Amino acid sequence: MKYLWNYTKKYRRFYFLAVAAMCVSIGLDMMAPQIIRMLIDDVITAGRMELFGGLLLGLIGIGLGRAVFQYVKEYTFDCIGAKIGCSIRKELFDHIQTLSVEYFDSHNTGELMARVKDDVEKIWNAMGFVGMLAIECVIHTVLVIIFMARISPVLTLLPLVIMPVIAWCAIRMESQMGQIYEEISEETARLNTVAQENLAGVRTVKAFARERYELKKFHRRNEEYYRLNMKQARMMAFYQPLISALGQGFLMAVVLLGGILVIRDSMTLGELGAFLDYANNIIWPMELVGWLSNDLAAAAASNRKIQKVLKETPKVKEQSNPQVLQEVKGEIRFEHVGLTLGDREILTDINVNLQPGKTLGIMGMTGSGKTSLVSLLQRFYDADQGRILLDGADIRNLSLNQLRGSMAVVMQDIFLFSDSVSQNIRTGQKETMEEPTVSWAADKAGAHSFIHRLSLGYDTVIGERGVGLSGGQKQRISIARALAKKTPVLILDDSTSALDMETEREIQQKLKTIEGVTKIIIGHRISSVKDADEILIMENGRIAERGNHKSLMEQRGRYYDTWCVQYGEEETAWQ
Numbered sequence: 001m002k003y004l005w006n007y008t009k010k011y012r013r014f015y016f017l018a019v020a021a022m023c024v025s026i027g028l029d030m031m032a033p034q035i036i037r038m039l040i041d042d043v044i045t046a047g048r049m050e051l052f053g054g055l056l057l058g059l060i061g062i063g064l065g066r067a068v069f070q071y072v073k074e075y076t077f078d079c080i081g082a083k084i085g086c087s088i089r090k091e092l093f094d095h096i097q098t099l100s101v102e103y104f105d106s107h108n109t110g111e112l113m114a115r116v117k118d119d120v121e122k123i124w125n126a127m128g129f130v131g132m133l134a135i136e137c138v139i140h141t142v143l144v145i146i147f148m149a150r151i152s153p154v155l156t157l158l159p160l161v162i163m164p165v166i167a168w169c170a171i172r173m174e175s176q177m178g179q180i181y182e183e184i185s186e187e188t189a190r191l192n193t194v195a196q197e198n199l200a201g202v203r204t205v206k207a208f209a210r211e212r213y214e215l216k217k218f219h220r221r222n223e224e225y226y227r228l229n230m231k232q233a234r235m236m237a238f239y240q241p242l243i244s245a246l247g248q249g250f251l252m253a254v255v256l257l258g259g260i261l262v263i264r265d266s267m268t269l270g271e272l273g274a275f276l277d278y279a280n281n282i283i284w285p286m287e288l289v290g291w292l293s294n295d296l297a298a299a300a301a302s303n304r305k306i307q308k309v310l311k312e313t314p315k316v317k318e319q320s321n322p323q324v325l326q327e328v329k330g331e332i333r334f335e336h337v338g339l340t341l342g343d344r345e346i347l348t349d350i351n352v353n354l355q356p357g358k359t360l361g362i363m364g365m366t367g368s369g370k371t372s373l374v375s376l377l378q379r380f381y382d383a384d385q386g387r388i389l390l391d392g393a394d395i396r397n398l399s400l401n402q403l404r405g406s407m408a409v410v411m412q413d414i415f416l417f418s419d420s421v422s423q424n425i426r427t428g429q430k431e432t433m434e435e436p437t438v439s440w441a442a443d444k445a446g447a448h449s450f451i452h453r454l455s456l457g458y459d460t461v462i463g464e465r466g467v468g469l470s471g472g473q474k475q476r477i478s479i480a481r482a483l484a485k486k487t488p489v490l491i492l493d494d495s496t497s498a499l500d501m502e503t504e505r506e507i508q509q510k511l512k513t514i515e516g517v518t519k520i521i522i523g524h525r526i527s528s529v530k531d532a533d534e535i536l537i538m539e540n541g542r543i544a545e546r547g548n549h550k551s552l553m554e555q556r557g558r559y560y561d562t563w564c565v566q567y568g569e570e571e572t573a574w575q
Contacts, residue, residue: 003307004127007084018076019135025069026140028062030147033277035059041270073132081128089120092306100315101380102341110193115309118188119302126299134292137285144282151275152267155258159282162250166243170289173239177232177294181301184228191221236294240287247283254279316379322399328406330356330488330518331391332377338385339372339541346372347541350386354534356488359519361529363562364538370522371412372541374491377520378404408482410495412522414474421451422458424477428485441484444514446507447476472499479507483514490514493522501527526563535559 008015035058042048043055093116125131141163148156198205198214205214258272267275334352338345347369354360362370376383379395388395395403408428416424425441426433438458442448450473454460462469469477479495496504504527511519512531523529530549537545537558545557552559 003310004084004123004303007087007127011080011083014076014080018073018080018132021069021072021076022132022136023139025066025073026136026143028065028069029140029281030143032059032062033147033274033281035062036277037268037270037274039270040273041268045269073136074129077128077132081124081126081131084127085120085124088123088306089116092116092120092309095310095312098314099312101375102315103312108189108193110191110196111189112309113192113196114185114189115306119185119305122295122299122302123306126296130292130295130299133288134296137288137292141282141285144278148275148278148282151271151278152258152261154261154266155254155275158250158253158257159279162246163286166246166286166289169239169243169246170293173235173293176235177297180228180232180235181294181298184225184232185301185305187221187225187228191218191225194218194221240291243289244287247286250286251276251279251283316382316400318400319397322402323393323397324399324402325391325393328402328488329391330406330516331389332360332489332518332520333389333392334373334376334386335389336386337376337383337388339369339376339381340384341381345541347376347383350543352536354518354520356518357516358534359521359532361532361535362520362522362538363524363526363529363535363559364544368538369541370538371493373538374409374493374520374522377491378407378409406487407489407491408485408487409491410475410478410482410493412493412495414478416462416469416474416477418462420456420459420461421454421477424462425458425480425484427481428487433484437484437486438480441480442477444483444507444510445476445480446503446510447473447480450476472503475499476507488516489518489520491520491522492528494524495521496528497524504528526559526566 035055038051039055043052096112096116145156145159148159194217198218205211254276258267258275261267262269262272332352332354334350337347337350339347350373352360352373362373364370372381375381376388377395379400382396390398390403390406417427422435422438423430425438439448442451442458451458451460475495475497476499479492482490482492496507499507504525508528508531519532521529521532526549529535532548534546534548535552536543537552539558545552545555545559547555553563
């Protein structure tokens with residue numbers, strides 16, 4: 001809880017104000033039974049009617065005072081809870097952004113969403129409204145016991161006997177509820193994941209007629225979530241009525257024993273009335289103990305889960321004083337680079353020397369390591385062996401901002417934001433990119449013509465992940481987004497797979513006109529890479545063949561075989 005204690009210290013002045021207002025409000029609560037005692041003993045019993053007006057005004061004043069100080073207390077606690085919740089959510093989200101890609105390979109979106117939303121909200125409540133009630137219960141109970149003891153030490157023994165029993169019930173409930181809340185939190189993450197995956201892939205689900213299967217999968221998770229919540233409800237249903245029954249039994253005992261003391265003249269009727277009022281005032285803290293214990297246990301469980309995420313450290317780290325290149329020209333070198341993830345060897349002894357402004361083509365079977373090369377270049381992962389140089393500098397010594405800022409990438413898995421076409425193209429430089437740059441990039445990507453045919457042109461808002469556009473249109477917007485960034489290194493990872501041959505050829509011709517840019521083109525079609533200065537053929541994480549189009553065709557190896565499969569032509573066709 002040290003983490004939350006730091007936030008408590010940060011807002012200690014506000015907490016002091018809120019607790020001070022709470023104490024004044026509770027103090028006014030303690031005064032009300034004393035006025036009731038005087039009304040019964042002095043006004044009703046003794047007939048001193050001259051006191052009635054003053055005592056009535058006193059009750060009214062207490063009511064108004066309580067309203068003011070209760071408002072200050074609740075508003076301040078709510079503000080503190082909101083500020084702390086907002087700060088934790090920001091800190092958590094900021095930390096998640098720093099984590100390496102490897103972390104997201106093993107943690108799903110639903111789990112992280114549960115941490116950012118549900119778990120933060122539980123801590124928000126604990127540091128605000130629920131925490132306020134917990135503090136108020138303690139102060140209120142202590143003061144009530146003191147005032148009870150001043151009226152009748154004998155009757156005060158009753159709450160002192162009942163309260164430990166209620167405390168025992170609350171502790172028992174909290175210990176059992178803590179484990180249940182852990183399970184509910186985990187199941188919430190799994191339920192979110194199933195729902196998120198289904199909604200994000202709804203078109204795939206419908207295309208494969210998997211609605212019934214997906215419903216069953218969701219219902220299984222939903223039933224488990226229901227079972228855990230029912231387990232929680234049964235536990236609450238057992239303990240809460242027990243706590244309430246103990247409170248009501250306490251009131252009956254006060255009436256019976258207090259009545260005997262009044263009959264024996266050991267206390268006045270007014271004192272019994274005041275004591276009963278105090279007894280009523282101590283009932284609600286007793287009844288809230290179980291509920292508060294549940295919420296505080298839930299907040300503690302959520303805090304542990306958030307701490308688990310915050311303790312994660314990025315595998316890819318930036319140097320404390322990173323090297324800064326005055327100008328990135330785009331020279332790229334891989335020197336005996338190897339990569340292993342888990343127990344699987346991804347890349348082995350990769351050597352590449354790509355000069356500025358030149359083009360490197362990469363081909364190979366699925367899983368041969370093509371995309372892994374690009375991931376290493378951007379430092380999504382760090383190489384286990386060898387090193388990668390950008391303009392002669394080891395990329396591990398450069399700042400991630402300069403390294404990734406000097407590259408524009410068209411990912412294999414295209415992601416477009418639910419925003420206008422123009423804003424999607426501006427992604428790399430939203431604040432500074434001019435409109436002519438947007439149009440230029442769209443034209444180079446072969447997207448300008450179809451964008452103009454959209455209902456609002458560049459201002460047309462496209463759906464989530466580009467819904468409403470064809471695969472080829474999404475690819476062209478993605479290429480335009482990369483070109484608009486105008487970086488010295490351009491990476492195209494299978495970026496024209498959804499385009500027809502004619503459109504692909506048109507885009508390739510336009511890309512050739514962009515000078516001074518180092519290009520890395522990953523593709524399955526020979527047409528995508530045949531004009532590259534050097535072509536790598538990857539196989540099982542190694543470079544199986546390398547050379548330009550002509551030399552590779554002359555080798556009559558894998559590249560030549562691919563040519564024959566794709567074009568069905570003999571060697572004379574390319575000469």
